[in-house]
Amino acid sequence: MKLSLDTETRELTYTNDGSEKTVELYSKEAFEALSRHWVRLGWNMKHLYSFSWMGRPIIQLPDDMLRIQEVIFDLKPDVIVETGVAHGGSLIFYSSLCKAMDKGRIIGIDIEIRAHNRKAIEAHPLFDRITLIEGSSTAPETISQVKGLIKPGEKVLVILDSDHSYKHVAEELRLYSEMTSIGSYIVATDGIMNDLMDVPRGHAHWKEDNPTSAARDFAKTHSNFVVEQPKWPFNESELDQNITHWPGAWLRRLS
Numbered sequence: 001m002k003l004s005l006d007t008e009t010r011e012l013t014y015t016n017d018g019s020e021k022t023v024e025l026y027s028k029e030a031f032e033a034l035s036r037h038w039v040r041l042g043w044n045m046k047h048l049y050s051f052s053w054m055g056r057p058i059i060q061l062p063d064d065m066l067r068i069q070e071v072i073f074d075l076k077p078d079v080i081v082e083t084g085v086a087h088g089g090s091l092i093f094y095s096s097l098c099k100a101m102d103k104g105r106i107i108g109i110d111i112e113i114r115a116h117n118r119k120a121i122e123a124h125p126l127f128d129r130i131t132l133i134e135g136s137s138t139a140p141e142t143i144s145q146v147k148g149l150i151k152p153g154e155k156v157l158v159i160l161d162s163d164h165s166y167k168h169v170a171e172e173l174r175l176y177s178e179m180t181s182i183g184s185y186i187v188a189t190d191g192i193m194n195d196l197m198d199v200p201r202g203h204a205h206w207k208e209d210n211p212t213s214a215a216r217d218f219a220k221t222h223s224n225f226v227v228e229q230p231k232w233p234f235n236e237s238e239l240d241q242n243i244t245h246w247p248g249a250w251l252r253r254l255s
């Protein structure tokens, strides 16, 4: 991608799929082209590794957290299942929302919950709504533990943030989609990998080997799910696309 920005002529020139385009700098199109590159640069700079939520590191782009907050407030799920715990920041974030709404609990799954992380998560004042499961998210024992923690009829939101390979996410989608409630979502996070194959910390195979491809293919074979960015509850701008590390992530269950 080539970007050339001129604040005097108020123009942005960029290449998209090989063809060059010049647009008004203060336009939706320019904002989207610049944001795309900002996200790529930020990912490479580990911008997402610079935040914490109520004391725990949270490895997320803040835009994604604000957007999922909108969905959680709208859905008010009984259970939020998240694969991929790391330092526990996202679990604490979801728990803080549940506490504020006085509704919901969280199940966090990780193949390895390091002792210092477990200690800090368990000691956190918002731990009371969280259950930790250590094991691979796709292992049969893990799936039966998760299912055992969900009561019939409960509203469930699922967030997949563990191993981001196509194969693993495809398997998680197969296993966790049946736990996802109708009207709720299963979110295959971090598909931004598909746009990072040429950045210094990226990999060429990420073009197809990523969660967005897994979500796209899952929707093709499961007509009861559709890839759909949740509507913004408030929008007085002309923008309509998330600035995100989770492109094509949101699979809404229709039936």
Ligand SMILES: C[S@@+](CC[C@H](N)C(=O)[O-])C[C@H]1O[C@@H](n2cnc3c(N)ncnc32)[C@H](O)[C@@H]1O
Pocket (backbone or CB within 6 Å): 057, 058, 059, 060, 083, 084, 085, 086, 087, 088, 089, 090, 091, 109, 110, 111, 112, 135, 136, 137, 138, 161, 162, 163, 168
């Ligand atoms: C991106 S981090 C999770 C970040 C966390 N959700 C947050 O927002 O702060 C990914 C985590 O997935 C875990 N993981 C990798 N493979 C896994 C697997 N097969 N099953 C469960 N967890 C896995 C890693 O141990 C790592 O802690």
